[in-house]
Amino acid sequence: MDSTTPSTRRLLALATAAVVAFGGGACSSDENTSAAESGQSGPVNMEFWGWASYEKIVDQWNAAHPDSKVTFKKIPSGGKGGYTQITNAITAGEGPCLAQIEYQTIPSMLVKNTVMDITEYASADMAKYAPSAVSASSIDGKIYGVPVDVGPMVLFYRKDLFAKYGITEPPATWAEYKADAEKVAAADPSVKFGTAPAEGNDLAAFSLQTGQSWYSTQGDSWTVSIDNAGTRKVASFWQDLKDRGLVATTGNAWDPQFNKAATAGKVLSFVNASWAAGGLKSDLKDQSGKWAVAAMPTWEAGDGKSSSNGGSATSVMTGCETPREAAQFATFLSSDPQAVKEGIAGGLYPASKAGQDDSSLTAGDPYFGGQKVGDLYKASAEQVPTTWTNGPTYQQVETDFTEAIGQGTLPDAVTKVQASTVAAIKKLGLSVTDG
Known part of the structure; x- marks a missing residue:
């Protein structure tokens, strides 16, 4: 049964032969049947590839499902060779049944025909997860992965340094953020x-x-809108702060330059996902009790809009002969209470709504002075726009942006990457419109 929509089929058909031609081991969506439907007898055996610490979750599944065994293989993270390894294995007819796929990479994997449409197996469970994660796991209304984790954005800040510079409350809006940055610079330009x-x-x-997406699909064509009003507003805001020396150009949590500046009291805050707390705890242990968490500043006072950075789904891969059982495992990984708890212990913030209320997240966090930071993560996750669409050339966009930002201004980078992304999608053989 071919469960793709006409629009999705057209997008796939437009890809070049080099992109979508796979070896004899890869099956089409006509072969997406369960073990029983395909006539397979005996226990189901499935491989699962990923880079997160999923070993204990797999052990839990195997203990409870003796007739459906999952073998986990740890691979490099996607951007460091994992996706290439997965794609090469599928091409050779030796790919896994399941794989960890970041949300932003799902479209490029679909264009390569390496992920299956699992709508018929997974749709009934999608209400369990944050709406933005469901949106990020879907294309053209079809589901290509079960959401595992999200990266709700928040403001991390030094309570002691805020007090030192007379900042009584964390900034609630970007206008307040800018005013606070000016206040600090006036007191000490080196901070x-x-x-x-x-x-x-x-x-x-x-x-x-901002709610404005970098991509959309219209009929049989991708539309690239990286150079949109929302992104230009963001780029101009940060470029102004950079030009005036109000913000650092280092990275944040886990970046050695940031750690050095933070140790010297030369940086007061950064905005990033919940997972960045792990960087603070591992690299700045001696600053425990000095950091706190606040909501991500908004463009309009009181609108509550937040964002997410990172996260992945468990996708069923082309060639899997037991997609129903694979989707069942993926749902277990994302929603079983004990499995979710193991994921949290491994540093993942769950896409599962129920998982976000796990006691390990709702308790006070000693590093943040006992603050219940999980409440802020949850509130942020609930306020992420669902209007974002990921595109089919994520790695190209990431590489081009990093290079362009290093060579010029943020607004110039937006213009450059708009053009390079349209060119990259054309090179794939896909229809594309410059939005």
Whole structure:
């Protein structure tokens, strides 16, 4: 049964032969049947490839499902070779049944015909997850992965340094953020209020908050709208702060330059996803109790809009002979309470709505002085726009943005990457409109 929509089929058909031609081991969507439907007898055996710490979750599944065994293989993260490894294996007819796929990479995997449409198996469970994660796992109304985690954006800030510079409350809007940055610079130009976006992933997260997407599909064509009003507003805002020396151009949590500046008391805050807390805890242990968390500043006072940076789904891969069982495992990984708890312990913030109320997230966090930071993460996750569409050439966009930001201004980078992305999609053999 071919469950793709006409629009999706056209997008796939427009891809070049080099992109979508796969070896004999890859099956079409006509073969997307369960073990029983395909006539397979005996226990189901499925491979699952990913880079997160999923071993204990797989063990839980196997203990409870003796007739459906999953074998987990740890691979490099997607951007560091994992996706290439997955694609090459599928081409050779030796790919996994399931794989960890970041949301932004799902479209490019679909264009390569490496992920299955699992709508018939997974749609009934989608209400369990944050709407933005469901949207990010879907294309053209079809589901290509079960959401695992999200990266709700918040403001991390130093309570002691805010007090030192007379900032009584964290900024609720970007206008207040700018005013606070000016206040700090007036007191000591060597101290930076925050950090500017340094690469494409950062800029995408800030743009997502505006509700304007970088891509859309119209009929049989992609439309690229990276150079939109929302993104240009974001780029101009941060470029102004950079030009005036109000923010640092280093990265943040896990970046050695940021750690050095933070240790010296030269940076007061940064805006990033919940997972960045792990960087603070691992690299700045001696600053425990000094950091706090607040809501991400908004463009309009009180609108509550937030954003997300990162996250992945569990996708069923082309060639899997037991997609129903694979989707069942994916749902278990994302929604079983104990499995979700293991994911949280491994540093994942769950896409599962129920998982966001896990006791490990609702308790006070000692690093943040006992603050219940999970409440802020949850509120942020609930306010992420669902209007964002990921595109089919994510790695190109990320690479081009990072290069362009290093060579010029953020607004110039937006213009350059708009053009290079249209060219890259054309090179894939897909129809594309310059939006």
